[in-house]
Amino acid sequence: MGVVATGKQRSERRADALSKERIVETAIEILDTEGENALTFRALAARLATGAGAIYWHVANKNDLLTAATEAVVARALTEGDDAAEPRQAIRDIALGVFDAIDAHPWVGTQLTREPWQAAMLSIFEGLGGRLPALGVPEPAQFDAASALLNYVLGVAGQNAANAREHARATDRRAFLGAVAARWSALDPRRYPFLNRAAERLPDHDDREQFLAGIDLILAGIETLGGPA
Numbered sequence: 728m729g730v731v732a733t734g735k736q737r738s739e740r741r742a743d744a745l746s747k748e749r750i751v752e753t754a755i756e757i758l759d760t761e762g763e764n765a766l767t768f769r770a771l772a773a774r775l776a777t778g779a780g781a782i783y784w785h786v787a788n789k790n791d792l793l794t795a796a797t798e799a800v801v802a803r804a805l806t807e808g809d810d811a812a813e814p815r816q817a818i819r820d821i822a823l824g825v826f827d828a829i830d831a832h833p834w835v836g837t838q839l840t841r842e843p844w845q846a847a848m849l850s851i852f853e854g855l856g857g858r859l860p861a862l863g864v865p866e867p868a869q870f871d872a873a874s875a876l877l878n879y880v881l882g883v884a885g886q887n888a889a890n891a892r893e894h895a896r897a898t899d900r901r902a903f904l905g906a907v908a909a910r911w912s913a914l915d916p917r918r919y920p921f922l923n924r925a926a927e928r929l930p931d932h933d934d935r936e937q938f939l940a941g942i943d944l945i946l947a948g949i950e951t952l953g954g955p956a
C-alpha cells in the first residue's frame with residue numbers, strides 16, 4: 728500500500744527538483760534575450776513551469792537573483808583561463824575573460840557597477856591583484872595597480888557593451904565605423920591632427936585586440952614599480 732505524500736512533502740520535492748542553478752540559468756537566458764526589465768518572478772515561473780513560491784524557496788528577491796546570475800557568469804569567465812599561466816598572462820586571461828563575458832551578457836557590466844563589493848566583483852579584483860606580487864610589485868603599490876586594472880577592464884568592457892546595445896548587432900560594424908571615420912577625416916587637421924590620422928585605422932580595428940593592447944600598456948607601467956630586474 729503506497730504512502731500518500733503530504734502537502735509539505737510535495738512542496739519539498741518540488742523545491743528539490745527546481746534547483747537554484749536551474750533558476751539562475753533560466754534567469755540568465757531571460758536577461759540575455761529580453762533584458763533586465765523582463766526578468767520578473769512571474770516570467771521566470773512561466774519559463775520553469777512552476778509557481779513563484781517554488782522560486783522564492785531558493786531566491787529571496789530579484790536583487791538576489793541578479794547577484795546570483797552575475798556571479799555565475801563571472802565565475803565561468805574566471806575559470807576559463809590557464810591556472811598554470813605566468814602572472815602577466817594570467818592577468819590578461821582574467822581581463823579578456825571579463826571583457827568577453829560582459830560583451831556576451833551586457834547586463835553583467837551594469838550589475839557589477841551597481842553593487843561594487845558583491846562577490847563577483849571581489850573575485851575579479853582578487854584575481855587581478857593576487858598576481859601582482861609575482862610581478863614584483865611592492866605591497867604599497869598593489870592596491871593602486873589592481874584598481875587601475877579593474878577600472879580599465881570594467882570601463883572598457885562596459886562601454887563596449889553599451890555601444891553594442893545602442894547599435895544593434897545586426898548593424899554592419901565596418902560601415903558604421905567607416906561613417907565615423909569619414910567624419911573624423913573631414914575635421915580640420917590643424918585642430919584635430921590625431922583624429923585625422925586615426926581615422927584610417929578606425930574601421931578595421933579589433934575591439935578585443937585594442938582592449939588587450941590597453942592591458943599591456945597598463946602592465947608595462949605596473950612592472951616598472953618593481954624596479955630593475
